Amino acid sequence: MAAERSISLIGAGLAGALLARLLALRGWRVDVYEKRGDPRIAGYQGGRSINLALAERGRHPLRLADAEAPVMAQAVMMRGRMVHPLHGEVNLQRYGRDDSEVIWSVHRGELNITLLNLAEQAGAKLHFDRRLDRVDFDNRIAHFVDDRDSRSFEIPFCALIGSDGAGSALRGAMGKVLDLGERVEFLDHGYKELEIPPAADGSFRMEPNALHIWPRGNYMCIALPNDEKTFTVTLFMPNQGGSTVENPGFDTIRTPQEARAFFARDFPDTLPLIPKLERDWARNPASTLATLHLERWHLDGRALVIGDAAHAMVPFHGQGMNCAFEDCAALAEHLDTHADLDEAFAAFEAERKPNARAIQQMALENYREMRDRVDDADYRLQRELELRLQQRHPGVFVPHYAMVSFMRVPYSTALDRSEIQQGILVRATRGKESLDQLDWASVDADVAAHLTPLTDAA
Structure with missing residues (x-):
């Protein structure tokens, strides 16, 4: 050797x-x-x-390489998704139970x-x-x-x-x-990057400890914080739009001026945050996404x-x-x-x-979840139940995001268990508007019938 x-x-x-x-x-x-x-x-x-989201399974190899400390010195904590609906209040959907379960934005x-x-x-x-x-x-x-x-x-x-x-x-x-x-499987959506600069006093222009998301059905914007007090904004949308303005695509927004009109209609709260929208739109080409x-x-x-x-x-x-x-x-x-x-x-x-x-x-x-579901009532109820079941069945019912981002269980294990757990969540919440309407004995029995304790890779 x-x-x-x-x-x-x-x-x-x-x-x-x-x-x-x-x-x-x-x-x-x-x-x-x-x-x-x-x-x-x-x-x-x-x-x-x-921008990159650093999770526990990425931090572990950094520890093995004695590289975690200098990397974390430049990382910004993200507690969850800060959802910006077109109508209604901005709300934070936490990734985990508390600040011990977060991910980190790195440049x-x-x-x-x-x-x-x-x-x-x-x-x-x-x-x-x-x-x-x-x-x-x-x-x-x-x-x-x-x-x-x-x-x-x-x-x-x-x-x-x-x-x-x-x-x-x-x-x-x-x-x-x-x-x-x-x-190679190309996604029929692409992306374009923009930037939110620091505020006049050098601070962040909006909440820094979150991944901001503007879900709009078939397209969305996200923004991740950087340690220099900027946000990297990424617009994901179809490469080819439909025949109406309600179905935009990168091919239908041809000029920076049309981009501003599009943002004014669909992401109005971002306009004061992106002062150089037209310049960034013209400079940064739309890029493809593939598997x-x-x-x-x-x-x-x-x-x-x-x-x-x-x-x-x-x-x-x-x-x-x-x-x-x-x-x-x-x-x-x-x-x-x-x-x-x-x-x-x-x-x-x-x-x-x-x-x-x-x-x-x-x-x-x-992707389908982020652009379509995070603002839906049934999705929010299932996420609420997911956290409640984590409390009722610790080490057995482990939320999907926790398995992927806060643990090091193999991805294949996380996928298999997530599909089982999603079935439990759907069965429990079907036709319900709140957790008060659940038959908890039935839900607990469903968990016991389909899940066994999960051991982390650590």
């Missing part, structure tokens, strides 16, 4: 930087190749910049730079302006290009790990020699893809980064415990693939 303790990572994003630190701390020789320039010099030039660029510094401090070597062009897997030679001057580089490798995102160059190279069973499915993640012991390169998902459960960080911790463990790279990669894939598929499904389901 000593001769194999060398790994080359493709992609210096969040997963690549964290994995580089985890492996370097374990004594691996780690080289990281990134097609972009060093963000610590050139400034962050990432791809999607949707992608700041987080990436923090993890790169930590990876380098641990001994990983970072190589920027190195775009993977092709791979000779038979001779284990990776060919890179510096797009600034078209210079090419031939780098021998022991094994390649692709942490280079949804458009992974390594996945593309692997696909030329092995059928990965790749399938990536692969049947195979590795090429024996020579190559493996992780994170978005293996299982990109839509961002509506805030779990893309958390899932990728779990990948990093799981892979580091398998590399420690298996005799060779082929065995380690195969074991990693077997463990993580069903969990990736589960969170991909839950992310799509969460």
Whole structure:
């Protein structure tokens, strides 16, 4: 195994930087190749910049890498969803029972730079302006290009790990020699980003400790806080609208002026908060959303893809980064415990693939919930019952969001139990307007018949 303790990572994003630190701390020789320039010099030039929600299952790998403290120093707590209906009062729907059950908003660029510094401090070597062009897997030679001057580089490798995102160059190279069973499902909705700047006195312009959401049926806005007192606003809506103004799409809002009129009609309380709406609308293009499915993640012991390169998902459960960080911790463990790279990669894939598929499904389901249901009376009643059953059956009835965000139970387990629990909630609340109308003995019996105690992964 000593001769194999060398790994080359493709992609210096969040997963690549964290994995580089985890492996370097374990004594691996780690080289990281990134097609972009060093963000610590050139400034962050990432791809999607949707703000990230850090949950417990993402914090655990950070602890393993001794990286949690500097990351949390830049995070902003979010207690729940602050729902802004078109008509009616703004209301906070907590994620958990109290402030011990929250998630954290982190800025992608700041987080990436923090993890790169930590990876380098641990001994990983970072190589920027190195775009993977092709791979000779038979001779284990990776060919890179510096797009600034078209210079090419031939780098021998022991094994390649692709942490280079949804458009992974390594996945593309692997696909030329092995059928990965790749399938991409594009969502018919896209997104566009805007910004809420700080108030004149330098403070937040609205409640900072929440994920703000403006649900509007088939489309929605969300806003996540940043530690510099701004909010990143993201509009999600269909790429193609309908024939009436009630069914807008990115194709039907053609000018910044039409965007302002659209916001004045559907998100009027945001207009005073986004003073440069027209400028942001013109500058920031609408981007696509998709789910990536692969049947195979590795090429024996020579190559493996992780994170978005293996299982990109839509961002509506805030779990893309958390899932990728779990990948990093799981892979580091398998590399420690298996005799060779082929065995380690195969074991990693077997463990993580069903969990990736589960969170991909839950992310799509969460979009429908966020845009359609959070302002519905039946939804609010079911969430109220969910928390009550958590109190009545501790450790047995665990709310869906708690399993995903506050625990480390496998995503596949969370999905299976959530489907069972949703059935209990629907049966109990059907035709009811308040919890006072419930037959509690029947509800408790339903819980006992379908659920057993849940053990966290911790």
